Amino acid sequence: MSKAAFVNFICQRTGIPEVKAEEIVASFQNIHFEKDEFILEAGKISDRYLFLSSGCIRAYTLDLEGDEVTTNFYTSGEVVFEVSSFFRRIPSSEYYQAETPCEACYIHYQELNEAFHAMPHFRDFGRAMLVNGFANLKERTLSLINEEAETRYDRLIRTKPDIFKHAPLKHIASYLGITDSSLSRIRRNYSQKQEL
Amino acid sequence: MSKAAFVNFICQRTGIPEVKAEEIVASFQNIHFEKDEFILEAGKISDRYLFLSSGCIRAYTLDLEGDEVTTNFYTSGEVVFEVSSFFRRIPSSEYYQAETPCEACYIHYQELNEAFHAMPHFRDFGRAMLVNGFANLKERTLSLINEEAETRYDRLIRTKPDIFKHAPLKHIASYLGITDSSLSRIRRNYSQKQEL
């Protein structure tokens, strides 16, 4: 059950005592997603703040040519929501879709705010999650600027090997900022290097 | 005086009434930076949450070769601090340096937290600023993936023309994810196109 996993997650990542964590998680509810099911669709307002306890979710948007560009991958133990849409109450420009069956628990915007208001601990947790996402995105942006595609690939496969078990390479390619053909060539090179 | 500008900023960007805004800003203090002065240095903890009322600040980091990579430009009417370092209390990997003389007002981490705790309105404001920064960064990241350098240049010159008045082109180039020579060529092309 995802709520239990979320309690653990909160306790481990913050100094919040278990009783408090349980209090926080009390207002969440469990949910399951099938593979390929949409957690969020572009044009709608992200209204679920969700904790993914198992599975893999991909966020993507469409570029001017209508091609999908992966903006993020979420694996177990991550908080999933579209920051801008969720907090500003504006339509999302991204889709969030399950790459695999997923177990999660969630809370709605309204409830989240009430919980933030009532529980300072949870507020801190929420801020930490935001800061976390920010830091990750910044790192990714920098890597797009000053690293080669192969280096980014190497980093990703080390950091989130799970993705490679589930997501098709074209999803991963656009996340790395390259085409699927380039990724294919990079992989050929890379695996040769690893064999030495 | 920067504090007055900050009051206006808060009132305009949020529904917060002027009295409340003044209450918030009361704990801030004005500060001035000379051109080239460091607001923050890598290795130190970002401890000032500052509102820039005039001038331009550049954030940058050093890549593996030791070359500067601009991570952001801040112009008047922006909140300036290194999110990750500030909230996690860890050393910054970025420098923040004044591109021009700057007027600003600021508050320290400790005081900010107290103010957040005491004033729900301010909390919301703080969150909005974070969400804002997040959304901007996301847009920039996407543009690095699916736009040409010239398109990014075009967008930047329209969005933040002030930067071009103050920052040397090499600073702008690395922000756009290209070399200064490439930027120079792009500018040549670009200005020819504009002349038609």
Place this chain on the structure above:
DNA sequence: AAATTTTCTTGTCCTATGGCAAGAAATCAA
């Protein structure tokens, strides 16, 4: 298991951008 669709790889050719170095221009310092 056959048919269909999707994913992955590979070839050929092309282009945007990088690396380097040399001038030109502008800015700053003495």
Place this chain on the structure above:
DNA sequence: TTGATTTCTTGCCATAGGACAAGAAAATTT
């Protein structure tokens, strides 16, 4: 004002990665 730095531009060549198309392989559907 002169010399020293820094900034900006430009030329030449190199290269990472894109575009497109064709197979091969794998997964999905019937």
